[in-house]
Amino acid sequence: MDFELNEEQRDFRALLRAFVDKEIVPVARDWEHSGRYPTEIVDGFKEMGLFGITVPEEYGGLDLDPVSFALVFEEISRGWMGVAGILGSHSLACRMIAMHGTDDQKRRYLPGLATGERRTGIGLTEPDAGTDLQGIRTTARLEGDHYVVSGTKTWITNARYADPLPVLVKTDPATTPAHKGMSVLLVEADTPGYQVTKDIPKLGYKGTESCEIVLDDVRVPASNLLGGVEGRGMQQALSALEWGRVNIAARSVGIAQRAYDEALAYSRQRRAFGQPIGDFQAVQIQLASLATTLQAARLMAYWAADQVRKGRADAQTGMAKIFCSEVALESAISSLKVHGGYGYSTEYEVERLYRDSVLMSIGEGTNDVLRTVVARSLSRGDVKVG
Template identity: 70%
Template sequence: MDFTLSDEQRLYRETLRDFVDREIVPVARDWEHSGRYPTEIVESMRKLGLFGLSIPEEYGGIAADTVSFALTFEEIARGWMGIAGILGSHSVSSWMIARHGTPEQRDAYLPELATGERRTGIALTEPGAGTDLQGISTTARRDGDDYVITGTKTWITNARHADPLPVLVKTDPRAQPAHQGMSILLVPADAEGFTVSKDIGKLGYKGTESCEVVLDEVRVPSSQLLGGVEGKGLQQALSSLETGRINIAARSVGIAQRAYDEALAYARDRTAFKQPIGDFQAVQLRLAEIAVQLQAARLMTYWAASRMDDGVRMDTESGMAKVFASETALQCATDAMRIHGGYGYSTEFEIERLYRDAPLMSIGEGTNDVLRTGIAKSLLAGKATVG
């Protein structure tokens, strides 16, 4: 059992850390508050090749191992979690196309997705269906050589930039069980009837857009059916969400790391009663707890990522990592705010942004309560073990 990073992984992390400290940290607070889109940061990520993170080398990607994948989102979220969202949705969708797409679909999209010339996301959630994806109402009826899509998707990251946008639909609404009638269609951005109707206002997770998408009789060729076979859509989506949960766990570690960094610096610099507040036991206990929980979340996330690199099924492991790391992010942000006192509530300090970003981690890629239920079912069925 080896808990150390390889030389290549350490060098990769150092490169990322330098990029984040140089180009993201100095502007994140001001750009987030103003609602400015981080165009320059996206361009820098393109130059670094980060949009090819989950794409095979034969298509121009870097085919990163899953631990390096986690390191990427940890470091970027440490700077600004919203930026990690731009790259995260793209990477999960690109992985899905690489894993499940036909040779023609891979050839058509992956080379440009790898360079960031194209970007993508994934459209699963609907106004009336979130965690229960089998409850979606978006349909795609066959009409000759085309599919005609009707429905509405919501909370779609990268919606204004995705081309194509994979959309989960029901190609057979009468199928029982429902997942046997579900498919994914790759919808071009210029498809007639495809509209990004609005940006959704959010407490945090700013920098990237989260949108409602309307598909009004959108016609796409049958060649846009992911994998070329109907009825595989839910399995395709859920398999990609395993990487998505590593993504969320790693982002959570990044938030917790930044909360720790800010709390430690403040405890050293802030004085009260003529001494640094870090000399007070109450602050020391809270700071120590942040450090303990942060390191535990990091190790659990790397463990789940390494399991995926070993080629084993790891939906339980990724779910465990996501649950623990996301709860840790929220607790660390809260404790760091308490160490800051009144200044932690000020928009002039980083802590209030971390405090607003952290709650999403317990919701995205499956709510923690639903994931806990799934973990328990796996344990009871003997599909997963602890120890």
């Protein structure tokens, strides 16, 4: 067994780490608190080609392997988890188009998406349908050579920049089971009736917008039906969410790493009773636990990413997302404890890490729902433990 990154992955991580330390770490706290959009960071993503990490090389992308994909989100989240969201939804949508799009759709959209000239996201969640995607109410009826789309989407990352936005709809609402009547349409931002109505205020996950979108009789060309065949929308969305769970697991590792870094640095700097607090056994135990669970989470995330490389890995990515997201929260809380009262202050990084970590157990499927996904896979024998 090889638990090490290969040379190419190590070099790539070093490049990412240098960018994060120079361009993200120094500004993250102030920009997050002020609500400033990270335009310069986005420009850096473009220069590094990061908008093309899931786009095939023939369309100008990097087409990263899943472990290198995980490294992107781990390193960026170490600096500022919120801005990782700018690449997250974009990358999953690009992969969905690359995997399932028609040749025409790939030619039209992927080159611009790879450079960041175009950006995108995924329009799945609705006010009454989050984890239960089969419960969506957005419909698309075919009229001639256009679909007429009506509905509302919410919590859509990159909504104000997405063009096109893949939107999950019901093209046959009467079909049972419901997923057989679901499709994905690529909706362009300037289409009449398509409106981003509001930004949703959030506890954390700032730096990128999360919005509500209203589609009021939006006419979408039939040529923008992803893959050109109705009824495959759920399958197409789930194929992207598998990579999405690797994304969240890796973001969680990035948060946990920063929490550990901040706790360790503070334990060396802060003095009490005439000595650094890191000399006290209670603090040493916190640091040792932080480091141990952090490394376990990192290995879990890379393992799950490697399983994706080998084929479908619902259970493995579910396990990694569950474990890593819970480590992120535990690490943030432990780091808060090491900081004491200062950990509660917005002058220190750790309070932001805590706010960002909470989302990790919710995004890409709640942990409780993912536990049922893992359990079903175990019962079917799809994955073995031991």
